Amino acid sequence: MSSIRSEQMQATDAQLADSAHPLTLASGDKLIDLIIHYETYGRLNDRRDNAIFICHALSGDAHAAGCWPGETRPGWWDSMIGPGKPIDTDRFYVICPNLLGGCQGSTGPSSINPKTGHPFGLDFPLLAMSDFVAVHRRLVAFLGIESLAAVVGGSLGGMQVLQWLLDAPTDMTKAIIIAASSRLTAQNIAFSAVGREAIMRDQGFADGHYLELDQSPDTGLAIARMMAHITYTSEGSLGRKFGRDPQHGDLTPQFGVDFAVESYLQHQAEVFLDRFDALSYLYLSRVMDYFDPFANSEATSQLASHPLPILVCSFTSDWRFSPLHSRRIVAKLEQLELPVSYREIDGGFGHDSFLMDIAPYHLAVAAFLGHIDGNHRGAFQ
Amino acid sequence: MSSIRSEQMQATDAQLADSAHPLTLASGDKLIDLIIHYETYGRLNDRRDNAIFICHALSGDAHAAGCWPGETRPGWWDSMIGPGKPIDTDRFYVICPNLLGGCQGSTGPSSINPKTGHPFGLDFPLLAMSDFVAVHRRLVAFLGIESLAAVVGGSLGGMQVLQWLLDAPTDMTKAIIIAASSRLTAQNIAFSAVGREAIMRDQGFADGHYLELDQSPDTGLAIARMMAHITYTSEGSLGRKFGRDPQHGDLTPQFGVDFAVESYLQHQAEVFLDRFDALSYLYLSRVMDYFDPFANSEATSQLASHPLPILVCSFTSDWRFSPLHSRRIVAKLEQLELPVSYREIDGGFGHDSFLMDIAPYHLAVAAFLGHIDGNHRGAFQ
Incomplete structure (x- = not known):
């Protein structure tokens, strides 16, 4: 203590x-x-x-x-x-x-x-x-x-x-x-289910044995978090905070991070991976579905x-x-x-x-x- | 012809x-x-x-x-x-x-x-x-x-x-x-970005060379499609169609498919994988972001x-x-x-x-x- x-x-x-x-x-x-x-x-x-x-x-x-x-x-x-x-x-x-x-x-x-x-x-x-x-x-x-x-x-x-x-x-x-x-609602459960699918279909998940294998389903957890994070915000709050602003200078068409909102989501995922475990995400989210x-x-x-x-x-x-x-x-x-x-x-x-x-x-x-x-x-x- | x-x-x-x-x-x-x-x-x-x-x-x-x-x-x-x-x-x-x-x-x-x-x-x-x-x-x-x-x-x-x-x-x-x-909007771009991240972070994507390697980022494309599909429906339409109905008999707590809406999303993903290519998904979705x-x-x-x-x-x-x-x-x-x-x-x-x-x-x-x-x-x- x-x-x-x-x-x-x-x-x-x-x-x-x-x-x-x-x-x-x-x-x-x-x-x-x-x-x-x-x-x-x-x-x-x-x-x-x-x-x-x-x-x-x-x-x-x-x-x-x-x-x-x-x-x-x-x-x-x-x-x-x-x-x-x-x-x-x-x-x-x-x-x-x-x-x-x-x-x-x-x-x-x-x-x-x-x-x-x-x-x-x-x-x-x-x-x-x-x-x-x-x-x-x-x-x-x-x-x-x-x-x-x-x-x-x-x-x-x-x-x-x-x-x-x-x-x-x-x-x-x-x-x-x-x-x-x-x-x-069905929509709530649907978002929850897609997040879990992202984790459980990640090769790094290894049927839940990833800790013993010293690996982790980082991609799946990152995707789950980014998607969930969108649902935690509102269209208005994301719009006011980021709009269509570029992350740097002008927009330059590419598949990498270009819009500020993309950078924000990536950051949310990174921070989450540092502090959260994919198995806990599965267990806690599933409790809500059945409640x-x-x-x-x-x-x-x-x-x-x-x-x-x-x-x-x-x-x-x-x-x-x-x-x-x-x-x-x-x-x-x-x-x-x-x-x-x-x-x-x-x-x-x-x-x-x-x-x-x-x-x-x-x-x-x-x-x-x-x-x-x-x-x-x-x-x- | x-x-x-x-x-x-x-x-x-x-x-x-x-x-x-x-x-x-x-x-x-x-x-x-x-x-x-x-x-x-x-x-x-x-x-x-x-x-x-x-x-x-x-x-x-x-x-x-x-x-x-x-x-x-x-x-x-x-x-x-x-x-x-x-x-x-x-x-x-x-x-x-x-x-x-x-x-x-x-x-x-x-x-x-x-x-x-x-x-x-x-x-x-x-x-x-x-x-x-x-x-x-x-x-x-x-x-x-x-x-x-x-x-x-x-x-x-x-x-x-x-x-x-x-x-x-x-x-x-x-x-x-x-x-x-x-x-x-920022929210539109955010959803679009997460779908692409799911594809591009999938190991099967291989930096876009998956076709030459005879593989494909199926997990990423499935997750992108399931998430996007939720955004194509409304809370009301999913609710009327599925509500909290079980897929079979009674709800039996598990991580597998249990709610009917989960089965529906999986089906949407399967059908999509049969007819769509992950690279096309990236290219066409990105055009919308910059429009x-x-x-x-x-x-x-x-x-x-x-x-x-x-x-x-x-x-x-x-x-x-x-x-x-x-x-x-x-x-x-x-x-x-x-x-x-x-x-x-x-x-x-x-x-x-x-x-x-x-x-x-x-x-x-x-x-x-x-x-x-x-x-x-x-x-x-």
Whole structure:
């Protein structure tokens, strides 16, 4: 466990290693030697009731906020989490784990399979959204927290929040579901499937045994990322940022990089290859395809008996999980007579708006969290 | 040259082989031994003034209508072209060539380079929209036609029509531009770029020499096609056709094909690999990226002095070349005081709507062509 205290915030980098209790997954498969890497920001108060749990998205990790010493890349939600920010680390103790199935310190398909001594590869069991929640709950128990002030997530993170609400609503006081979906469309699944095909058809994938062969399906993962990245932006945001601008000087017809947007995509792919694993991409993306919690009519019974305030946010320019997805979640929750607050934000960055510093969005999140337990933020008193 | 006369229509399959006149491209490069494969439907009248020229899209070919003996696949625009159809082969003589740079009989990057005796590969010169038009005009001259009744095309085909209008408006009496663009957006270019990256990063591509090595970048071309195909449909059309339906029985979590939409995409890729060449995909798609005819302020001078009726059509659900692209073309043409008719059609099939039998769309095309030279269609008299 390492810890820093910067001028801005206190952060801790740690892991839960639990070899005593095998985890039984929704599939029936068991995982032993579970390791969950997580970071925390801020301080847990004496009542242990100021914790906010952050669920990350497909390409996220535990590093949600701040910069570690010697690093310049801030956490992926640094605009949202920190002192005086909407998720205010002066008030809240913020927990963010790397997902089960991930590749940034938590057990995943590139971990060593204790049965073989080799990386799991495709022998890693398929995961379900409820498996993420089960692991999150272990971490919360491990940290000695009985009730969370809030659970918050965007995209795949928001889907975890929804599953958690259904599985164990009494774990939390409030919940925030941002730019998420309770049921991917055929188009969503199609984009997801093409990304996985690019990875799995890459010769470097070697049926998932690439780690043992000291190779990797870099082409496939790069293509998957570039394509997905287009779906995370909006036509407007790409247009405003790049238009038809050349990368250098004038356009000079060629098959190489010539338009600035081409260079940008290549850069996105390169950065991603440095920090992400193709197997994790397969496992985490596939969980989203199968997620369909309201298909089970009994899934909502616990939540119906333990209502709590829920904020749902979507962004008008998001065409990956458009506002229609969020409105569907809202409708389902309202059918349970839950106090749902819904904000449809004019964020022009497409799906990635959820990561951006958009004033009405941040205001909505801050206001929603502001009144927890009478512990008001000054600005909203 | 082969010819059939079916119950429905007369069609001819032929080629123009012109080794006497090298073609100088916009790039300055020269192509010798030009071969253009084309089909025709219907009969050229004695006045030779009833010809309609069809320009095909990225993945199209010369086989626009009807079925050849022993084949079951009708031409790609069979809903539009035929006896009694909007482009009525009982009245019109319809010409459709395979594009220069294509792979269905016309000279392209997989043709033999006379200088080396090997396929051109990436030594084939880069093409521009005006090169397509120059070749189309050669074919029209070869057929002894002085003036076309109309030039018609969708998507990349519509872009050729626009370029032809600018380069030689006196060649035609009317023009129809469908689901096209005069200027790709950053998002358009981004999708196009990722498809090409998938092809060029495939080990099977071998820097474009794959034909000599008796291999092919099948993975790359399949991924490019699957991704592009998603952009040709709409979220609604994929949803109506597939939703979250399983391909067989119930959904059974796995990485293989499970959802019906996944099976559909795989099928699209397989069919495409059988009929398309990766190098042609690179060359034809890249022409679209660079197409920006109105960037040259002098480009419109000929058209301004030779105004003619133009029909522009777009489809509300088309998000690849949305109605905004067509409206921009309309505005540019109206600035020249041209008689432009614009139809924005409620076709729910996305970009591919232009290939579909949508009544108001077909009515608009038929009506626009109906009054040429007083040669009215009965239905519209």
